[in-house]
Every structure is written in C-alpha cells, then in structure tokens.
Amino acid sequence: MAVERFEHHRDLLTGVAYRILGTVTDAEDVVQEAWLRWSGVDAAAVENDRAYLIRVVTRLSIDRLRRIGARRETYVGEWLPEPVATAPGVAERVELTTSVELALLVVLETLSPLERAVFVLREAFGLPYAEIGEAIGRSEATARQLGRRAKRHVEEGRPRFDVDRARRREITERFIGAAAGGDLDGLISMLAADVTLVADGGGKVKAPLRTLTGAGKVTRFLAAITTEAGIRRFLESAGAEAAGGLTVETAEVNGAPAVVAAAGGRPVAVFSLVVRDGLIETIYLLANPEKLTRL
Incomplete structure (x- = not known):
C-alpha cells in the first residue's frame, strides 16, 4: 500500500x-x-x-x-x-x-x-x-x-517568445534546411540582428565557451559546424562516428520544437530556438554528451 x-x-x-x-x-x-x-x-x-x-x-x-x-x-x-x-x-x-x-x-x-x-x-x-x-x-x-x-x-x-507552436515548428524546420544546405543568406534572414547563441559542451565537445552575439558571429559559427569537415570534427570531439549515419530532424524537447542531431542513432546535439516576431532571438546549443542520454 x-x-x-x-x-x-x-x-x-x-x-x-x-x-x-x-x-x-x-x-x-x-x-x-x-x-x-x-x-x-x-x-x-x-x-x-x-x-x-x-x-x-x-x-x-x-x-x-x-x-x-x-x-x-x-x-x-x-x-x-x-x-x-x-x-x-x-x-x-x-x-x-x-x-x-x-x-x-x-x-x-x-x-x-x-x-x-x-x-x-x-x-x-x-x-x-x-x-x-x-x-x-x-x-x-x-x-x-x-x-x-x-x-x-x-x-x-525571461525572453518574450512566440507562443504559436505551428509557427515555431515551421521556423525550426526552415532553420534545419538553411543550415544543412549551407544557405547563409537564408540563415541570416531568419536571425534577429542581436541574436545570441549559448552553447553547452561541458568541455567535452567543440563548442563556444562564451555566448556569441550578433547575426554575423552566429552565422559564421553555424556555417563552420555544418560543413562536412566541421561535422566530422564535431562528431570526433563528441566521441561519435558518422558511420551509422548523421540525421537531423525536428523533435519535441522541453515542450517546444527543437533540432536534434544524431549519429548512429545517438543524439549528439540539440538546438533549441527562441523565436520572437518571426525571427530567431536566441539559440541554445546543448552538446554535452552527459546531458543528452535522456533523448
């Protein structure tokens, strides 16, 4: 009882x-x-x-x-x-x-x-x-x-983000397409001028140790990690291999649409986007392997 x-x-x-x-x-x-x-x-x-x-x-x-x-x-x-x-x-x-x-x-x-x-x-x-x-x-x-x-x-x-889930999911999927396709102009058009990127690699993977601010810096970082060489370096630092196939898709994380990248079926990175007025205001990048086991 x-x-x-x-x-x-x-x-x-x-x-x-x-x-x-x-x-x-x-x-x-x-x-x-x-x-x-x-x-x-x-x-x-x-x-x-x-x-x-x-x-x-x-x-x-x-x-x-x-x-x-x-x-x-x-x-x-x-x-x-x-x-x-x-x-x-x-x-x-x-x-x-x-x-x-x-x-x-x-x-x-x-x-x-x-x-x-x-x-x-x-x-x-x-x-x-x-x-x-x-x-x-x-x-x-x-x-x-x-x-x-x-x-x-x-x-x-607390950031004031858009609550329209359909709209947030649409922007998240566009973000995936632009990043995966190397569409820098498309990426920049989605970002607020003062966008910030906060990354958590825990010292275990290659990720910025400090917050990146501004569309230019954030776009350059995203462009660097989405090239073939950048993906390979990131996976190596995360102790993962692309042999099992790298997948990137939209998933529900913490009650909101997010980008989840996985290698060989194991999550290696999560991008959570804060959207306001149709533009991405903040990007949270979670890449510490110890924090991704629940996904």
Whole structure:
C-alpha cells in the first residue's frame, strides 16, 4: 500500500524536482531519496500524501541545489539545463508544460534555491503560499515575499517568445534546411540582428565557451559546424562516428520544437530556438554528451 501511494505521486515529484534542479538525473536521485524516507515513516500517520511528499522533495531539491551550485560555477563554458524529450509518454512522466521551456529554466538558474523552489511550486503547480511555506520551512509571509521577488526577476530576464507552436515548428524546420544546405543568406534572414547563441559542451565537445552575439558571429559559427569537415570534427570531439549515419530532424524537447542531431542513432546535439516576431532571438546549443542520454 505504501508503495502504491508513493508511485501515485512519482510523476508529480519528478516534475517538481526537475524544475528546481534543471537535470533529470538529479531529479530522479532526489525522488529516490524521498522514497527511502517515505518507506521509513508510518504512512498511516500521514494525512496528506501529496503535501507531505512535495515537502520532502522540495527540501531535498533545495539542499542538493545548494551543494551542486559550486560545481556549476566551475563548469567549463556555459551551463544549460538537461533537455528532455516531450514525446507522448515522456511528457506525462514528468508532467511537462511550458514551465519547462529551456528559456525559462535558464532564467531560473539566476534565482536563489529558495526563490526557485517557491517560483516552481507557485507558478508551475499553483500551490497556495501557506503550503509553499511549509514545504520550504518558512512562514507564509516569507514565501509570498520570495515568490514576488522571484517572479519579478523571471519577468525581467525571461525572453518574450512566440507562443504559436505551428509557427515555431515551421521556423525550426526552415532553420534545419538553411543550415544543412549551407544557405547563409537564408540563415541570416531568419536571425534577429542581436541574436545570441549559448552553447553547452561541458568541455567535452567543440563548442563556444562564451555566448556569441550578433547575426554575423552566429552565422559564421553555424556555417563552420555544418560543413562536412566541421561535422566530422564535431562528431570526433563528441566521441561519435558518422558511420551509422548523421540525421537531423525536428523533435519535441522541453515542450517546444527543437533540432536534434544524431549519429548512429545517438543524439549528439540539440538546438533549441527562441523565436520572437518571426525571427530567431536566441539559440541554445546543448552538446554535452552527459546531458543528452535522456533523448
């Protein structure tokens, strides 16, 4: 019975932990630790399973986020959240919605652990502040204050992207065609003048260590990695071979269309595009092999 009661909430708990931590691996570790704690309590004495388990997972996630903060500060290059596929079946497993868009998760990285937890519980799951306060071990008034501050920071830093999914998918597919075909003029016409490219290679693959800004720089980088020689160098740095065939296609990643490149059936890069007013404003390139295993 205790197992069934926990499993009933596993997807919810994974969703909470993933949004707070930004990686599925850490989220699953936290949920497993929550299970160990749950198995050690008198479940019959727990009046509200959902509230109790959210409280446990939230506090474990906050503690873990504090511990891994120093590790991310020494990360080689830019750090981006771990992408997750949102195909049918996977989406339900982590209760994915627009609240896991990569662009939003990137902004959440600028919040303190407590602010991030409050924002996730309030904005993604709609919990009342009284319950949030209990989850983070603070008063309701403090939870409200943290929530207001977090929401203000997110609104200031979050890019305003187009919400028309059909339009975003169309632009993503055009991006694939222009990049794969070496159509530099076509690429430039799709990019905002101040477009940025943020790459996460984790020091394991050839990727820019700093953000590229401007249509010229971004186009030159994309042109360099889409030549035959550029693709070969990239695959070699990623420990992959093109022998199995390189494929590039549009897929649902973190609730939005994205470009997924795979070699021999193994994902080697994900391009997530932030589109505003019909132009690509930001490109997130995820190429760290350790972050692509869930795809």
